[in-house]
Amino acid sequence: MTLLLDGKTLSENIREEISKRVKAITSKGYREPTLAVVLVGNDPASHIYVRNKRKACQKVGIRSLFYHLPENTTTPELLDLIAYLNSEEKVDGILVQLPLPEHISQQEVILSVSPRKDVDGFHPENMGKLVARIEGGFIPCTPLGIDLLLKHYRIDPKGKDVVIVGAGFIVGRPLALLMLWRDATVSVCHIHTKDITVYTKKADILISATGVPHLIKGDMIKEGAVVIDVGISKLGDKVVGDVDFDSVKHKVSAITPVPGGVGPMTITALLLNTLQAYEQNMGLKDVGL
């Protein structure tokens, strides 16, 4: 029997808890948690993601402020907005939607967000805490969402061979660090890997995050493995992952569906990070809340 790792239902349950926590705090007279979402340009997929993130915020009582800048925004203009959001006491979290237009320096933007408001966990101070195993930083949303999903289903990476396909900045790399933190033996494959099948076949837990539809097929997988599909691609009008679900599903012990697996968990992790930023910003722990 193959277990479907249901990120949608788990997300609903966690979001219910977040909502209760927000109500408990705001009913004591504190202001609402606030996330600033910055989108540059008109990429249609980014628009949909941003809309989903804002809807999710609203449902749990997190206020979201939306800053939509034109495609031709310059790096200094974007940095000015971020400097303002950093200084604004009432803004707890800042999310700059990626990818940014080519002409904007992603590196400068990531460095400019205050590490205390960096709910994406992309700032080197937060990435560094992931390397050094220092608690209290922000863990990037997709790795954190996957960690929560594995925990919920009592799949412990400790001592397991975890193989990650894709070494991107927002998923593969930070995920590798988090899985090391969980005491897994981690391999990371990428575009220059000679033969990814050598690695995927050894995986107890295989996590694919490339955006290449149907990259992972049944004959590349060990019997009984756990498969986590991070990829999101459009094939015609269907949303598909990196995993060829039909050839894989009979071989594995557990697998995430796309949609309804990692995607909702990513947004839930964003809500959790925003709540963490808010609690730290307001000093709620210090007053015993």
Ligand SMILES: NC(=O)C1=CN([C@@H]2O[C@H](COP(=O)(O)OP(=O)(O)OC[C@H]3O[C@@H](n4cnc5c(N)ncnc54)[C@H](OP(=O)(O)O)[C@@H]3O)[C@@H](O)[C@H]2O)C=CC1
């Ligand atoms: N479900 C969710 O919540 C989320 C889903 N995503 C999805 O995950 C995917 C990856 O996103 P992201 O990390 O931002 O993308 P990136 O483009 O930053 O990273 C993709 C990685 O996969 C590698 N890669 C590409 N093709 C192959 C291949 N054939 N074999 C092995 N490695 C390959 C790339 O190598 P190289 O760079 O050298 O080409 C790169 O390391 C996308 O589909 C994205 O939409 C992303 C975030 C959240």
Ligand SMILES: Nc1nc(=O)c2c([nH]1)NC[C@@H]1CN(c3ccc(C(=O)N[C@@H](CCC(=O)O)C(=O)O)cc3)C=[N+]21
């Ligand atoms: N600064 C920044 N932070 C991000 O976290 C970030 C980003 N930029 N840029 C783009 C990627 C992608 N990403 C997704 C989030 C949710 C779903 C999601 O909710 N997916 C649903 C719906 C899929 C669909 O129907 O399109 C699902 O899988 O069920 C997908 C992808 C966050 N990203």
Ligand SMILES: [Mg+2]
């Ligand atoms: Mg993310």
